Amino acid sequence: MSSAAAVIGASPRRKMWRALRRNPRVVLGALVLAVLVLAAVFADQLSPYPPNRQNLRNSLSPPGAEHLLGTDQFGRDVLSRIIHGGRVSLQVGFISVGIALLIGGLMGLLAGYYGGRLDSALMWIVDVLLALPAFLLALAIVAALGPSLVNVMIAVGIAFIPVFARVTRAAVLTVREQDYVAAAQAAGSSDLRIMFKHVVPNALSPVIVQVTLALAGAILSAAGLSFLGLGAQPPTAEWGSMLSTARPFIRDAHWAVTFPGLAIVITVLALNMVGDGLRDALDPRRKDA
Numbered sequence: 001m002s003s004a005a006a007v008i009g010a011s012p013r014r015k016m017w018r019a020l021r022r023n024p025r026v027v028l029g030a031l032v033l034a035v036l037v038l039a040a041v042f043a044d045q046l047s048p049y050p051p052n053r054q055n056l057r058n059s060l061s062p063p064g065a066e067h068l069l070g071t072d073q074f075g076r077d078v079l080s081r082i083i084h085g086g087r088v089s090l091q092v093g094f095i096s097v098g099i100a101l102l103i104g105g106l107m108g109l110l111a112g113y114y115g116g117r118l119d120s121a122l123m124w125i126v127d128v129l130l131a132l133p134a135f136l137l138a139l140a141i142v143a144a145l146g147p148s149l150v151n152v153m154i155a156v157g158i159a160f161i162p163v164f165a166r167v168t169r170a171a172v173l174t175v176r177e178q179d180y181v182a183a184a185q186a187a188g189s190s191d192l193r194i195m196f197k198h199v200v201p202n203a204l205s206p207v208i209v210q211v212t213l214a215l216a217g218a219i220l221s222a223a224g225l226s227f228l229g230l231g232a233q234p235p236t237a238e239w240g241s242m243l244s245t246a247r248p249f250i251r252d253a254h255w256a257v258t259f260p261g262l263a264i265v266i267t268v269l270a271l272n273m274v275g276d277g278l279r280d281a282l283d284p285r286r287k288d289a
Contacts, residue, residue: 019281026277032270040087047080051237060253070255072246078256081237082263088238089267092153092231093219097211099157100164100218105207107161108168113176113195123169126162134159135221139230147230149238156221160214167210171203178202205282212275216268223264239264 020026039046048068055075063070069078107126111119129137134156141155175181176199184194225231226240234245239260246256 016281020277023277023280025273026281029270029273029277032266033274036086036267036270037090039083040090043083043087047077047083049077049080051081051084052076052235060249060256062253063255069259070253072242072256073249073253078242078259081242082239082260084237085239085242085260086263086267088149088232088236089219089222089264092149092156092222093215095153096156096218096222097160097214099154100160100214101207101211103157104161104164105168108165108170109172109195109200109203111165112169112172113191113199119169122165126165129158129162134163134217135224138221138225139228142225142230147233149232149236152222152225152231155225156218159221160218163214164207164210167206168203171206172199175199175202209275209279209282212271212278216271216275219271220264220268 053076055071058067058071058075059073061067061071061075067077067079069082071077072081107122111122132140138152138155138159141158142151145151145154181194181198184198189197222231223238223240223243226238227244229244232238232241234241242260243257246253246260250257
């Protein structure tokens with residue numbers, strides 16, 4: 001009897017993995033992300049040169065055998081700076097989304113589970129944050145806190161709180177009405193136990209999808225803030241900062257702008273591909289082919 005129940009319980013999970021494996025966009029996006037993560041982890045070993053080593057005699061050199069992606073205005077190797085910039089961008093993305101998930105997820109959980117005045121108060125705060133687009137809100141926060149990479153993480157994290165609060169609240173409202181939650185309440189389980197044992201595990205699917213999509217938005221927002229001079233400060237290798245410093249030389253040395261821009265595009269595209277695939281695989285209304 002227990003083995004049959006285990007098979008039934010594992011069936012949705014197997015269906016999800018089968019759907020993900022059959023989706024070429026998810027596979028391609030996951031492979032790209034795996035390469036990016038490995039490159040960020042082993043950046044010191046993979047970079048052909050130190051990211052901040054200058055050689056003014058070799059400034060703005062085109063791609064060649066010595067420098068595969070060319071050099072910037074200070075003679076620094078573009079490939080090495082892109083690899084190290086990936087480490088910074090991924091770090092900013094994960095930390096800022098972690099902040100948004102922790103605070104926004106908790107707000108959505110409390111609002112969806114308890115409802116009433118608490119729900120109204122928390123959603124009022126969310127509505128206030130949603131009054132400004134996420135990037136403009138992050139821009140205002142960084143302008144108030146001062147330009148730095150840490151402040152960018154905080155600002156982007158705060159800007160993404162409303163999204164996670166809304167998504168989590170909607171999922172919790174659905175799960176809260178299920179029979180197993182009512183049974184746990186009737187059995188005298190505490191609210192904390194019910195929330196983290198019954199509600200949270202069954203409300204994770206849309207939140208996981210949102211995490212993937214928010215990572216793309218966070219990396220893009222951080223790059224935009226660094227491009228404006230409010231994020232990573234020179235000589236830190238960061239994709240948005242690289243675009244900003246190389247912009248005056250775009251006519252004479254397009255590679256100094258093209259390759260960091262491509263790094264942003266490829267990373268965001270890969271995350272969106274994985275996020276779209278997860279959304280389709282976790283959608284209970286999806287019909288198997």
